[in-house]
Amino acid sequence: MSEIKLNAAQIELIKTLDLSLTVSQLETLYQQDELGKEDLITLLKVSNAAYRAGFPIIDDASYDAYHKQLQNVDPDNEFLAEVEPEVVVEGKTVTLPERMLSTDKAYSFDEIKRWINRILKAAEQLNIADDEIQIRVTPKLDGYAAYDDGERLYTRGDGYRGQDISRAFDRGLQVAGDAGRGLGPGEIVISQSYFNQVLSEHFENSRNIQAAIIAEKKVDENVQKAIDDGACVFYPFRALNNWTGSVEQLLTDFDEILASLWTAVDYDIDGLILETTHEMIKNHMGATRKFHRWQIAYKINAETADVEVIKVVPQTSRTGRVSPVAELVPTKLSGATLSRATVHHYNMVKSNGVGPGAIVRLVRSGLVIPKIEEVITPAKAELPEFCPSCETHLIWEADHLMCPNKTDCPAQTENTLIHFFKTLGNVDGFGPKVIEKISAHGIKHIHQIYQLTKEDFVAYGFGDKTSQNLIDQLAASRSIAIEDWRFLAAFGVSRLGAGNCERLLEHHSLADIFDVTVADMVQIDGFAQLSAEAIVEGLTNIKNEFFKVYQLGFNLTATEKLTAGGPSDSAIAGKTIVFTGSMQQGSRADMEKQAKLLGAKVAKSVSGKTDYLVTGDKVGANKINAARDKGVEVISEAEYLDLIAS
Structure with a gap:
């Protein structure tokens, strides 16, 4: 295995596990080929905890390899019979309404056929004809396992005892597809499309969000909005899209079933779940302490290739995040010739040496988009200083390089317009499709939209009635009272969401915030140095556009100021x-x-x-x-x- 360096989030999590090893000793352990059973158990526990918390250290295949190694070293080890727990640091444990077990895994079609043979053997012992056996296949959701009994929501815990996380429903978590409460086991998941469009600039992966939804502490405002928007849901297994048919159909059409279910839901999946629906067979086959024998998970083996990087090209997204795209020596992988792959963020480019001449391991699993799994041979990284779309100086925000120019960056302007009207929230009509149509005619700034006439909208292809309605909506957006913090948040300055806007305006008036220095801002509770620096630079970039819009005469309700001592x-x-x-x-x-x-x-x-x-x-x-x-x-x-x- 290539060298592993634990990041800050992983180190903080590991501290809660009460290990006798130091961080460097643990990192060294991951590099060793020959491991004793205690070392293997340590690595499995740490890897599972990091994965469940949203900060994975190794991939699934590596975890399963350690698991297999432990089986070979000590097949009767107690750890092998335990359910991998979903980790929640805070909270009391309670007994689950019923056992929640892990699922045994298969990585090849031959393993699936062997599992089918065990089903058929059980049926023969029960005198059940083959044509009476039905197999149900569903997507294997890659979320946070939970159990809903209609009154409480529980984590899976160790399979016997979990934690009461009903607070997730109190926060507005919905059941997928309006399936209703009380359907038993399922997963807390978040929409892939929503994550990519809205949350990927704030979180490295969806597991960070799944853990945040159920955390006992205050929910991140971006996660709460995702809950409110219905993007985060509890998905009961019983409500999942499924294929159900005979054993013969399954074996004959397995690839087609796989392809259809892989894209059946807009959530992360990492395989398929297969199970017999025949209750007599299920009761007969029973379960180990860890798995139901009548159920199995099929996971696709990822194909990999070591590829040379030609160069890394920066691309600015609609959210202002500058994403590194590696141009590669063309390589065939899983039947496709690949020449480009997205590197997750520029901190990965910087810390791992993803530059011209670097050798990277490319992975492509089934229908999954190819990604760089690890850097085999690093090279000198080249980091952009300026936005490739507007030449604005880039700033660091966590692991990402960001373009703070929300109002004049061509790559961001359309999203800025959508964000403005969505955040104002006092009018309808200016959704993504309308903004896209307006932008296509050269309208790039908020103030320009307010200068449009009915005739302009008609010329852009809107009907007479729709055009008049849009004009009326623009007038309404200025006359309907809104909070000044909401108005400020609508400009989409990095790290200046609604909560921070309100905190800032409790100390400074709206017209004066552009004169606030970094030193002034860090004196306010909730603003750290790096956040303050990013906000001040972001405010500088929107200043001209802000006052052009502000001077249009919006009906703003001023935030009450905090008084010293009161x-x-x-x-x-x-x-x-x-x-x-x-x-x-x-x-x-x-x-x-x-x-x-x-x-x-x-x-x-x-x-x-x-x-x-x-x-x-x-x-x-x-x-x-x-x-x-x-x-x-x-x-x-x-x-x-x-x-x-x-």
Whole structure:
């Protein structure tokens, strides 16, 4: 195996596993060919924990190779019978309504045929005819395993005991396809297309998000929006698209079944699940402590090739992220000639030496897009300083190089226009298709849209009635009251989402924020040095366009300023509060805003760190009891009002 260097996120996770090894010793362990059973178990536990938490160290095939090695060294080892746990660091464990096991794996059609023969043998022992046997095949979702009994949602844990993560439903997590609650085992997953279009600039992979959805701490605002948009769902296995047919049909049409189900859902999958539907056979075959014998997962062996990099070309996406694309010596892999592959981000280019002359291992599994799995021979990396689309100086944001020029970068302008109207949220009509049509006629800036006439829209191909409606919507967007923080967030400055906009405007007026320095910004709670630097540079880039739009006369509601000394004197200063139910005094949003002004921290879900759960009308007893079990003080709206009045 090539050299492995653990990143910061992996190191932080490993610290929670209470290992006796140092980081360097663990990295060295991954390089060794001959390993004893204790070392193998350590690597399997660490690799599983990192994978489940969204920071994988090795790929599936390498993990299975370690697993096979342990079987050869110590076939009766207790670890081999254990279910690989979904890792959640915080929370109490509870008994699952029923056992949740792992799934045995097959990597070849011959292994599938051997599994089918075991099914047929069981049927023969039960005097069941072959034509009575049905096999159900579904996509194998690559998500976060969970169990929904209709009242609670549980992690899989060790297969016997998991953790109550019902808070995910409290946050708005939906069941896929409106399938309803209580359908048992499934996976928490996120839409591939949504991840690629919206979240890939914030998260390296979808597993980071799956873990964030169920975390006990406050949910990242980007993840919460994905939940609100219905992109994150709990997908019960019983509701999955499936092929069901006879053994003969399965063996005859296996490749066609594989191809059809591989693209059946808009979620990450890493294989297929095959199982017999015959209850007598299932009961007869039973399970080991780890697997159901009547079920198997088919995973495709990835083909690889070592390829030379010719050069790395930067490409600016609509979100401003500059993605490195490696141009390769043309190589045939899995039946296709490949000459380009996307490198995940420029930190990978920099840290791994992906440059001209580097030798990289290219992997392509089944229908999956080819990717660079590892760098075999590094070379000098070439990092761009300026955006290839607009020549703006690039900035680092986590692992990514970003173009901060949201308003004048040709690669970003269309997305900037879409983001503006979507974030304002006070009018309809200016969705992606309308913006695409307008952009095709040379409209690249927000203020230009507001200068358009009805005749312009007609000339662009819109109908007379639609054109008038668009003009009316533009007028409405200026007259309908919106918060100033929402208006600022609509310009899409990197690291300046809605939450940061509100925090910034609690200290500075909207017209003055362009004069705020990095030193000023880091004095505000929630702004770190790197974020402040990126925000200040981003604000500089949008300044001209911002004031052209601002001067159009929007009806903006100013954010209330935090006053020195006021909040710290309140009874809830520094306390963490969750509001739930229907409030009488005003909307929950208004109460949350008031609580922040009084110095409280407002959370969306209850955790062990919550001080008060403030309950309005129509709050379930289960939610209240769960909060009390965590030591949270539950108070009514009236009691809360008395508290802050004091």
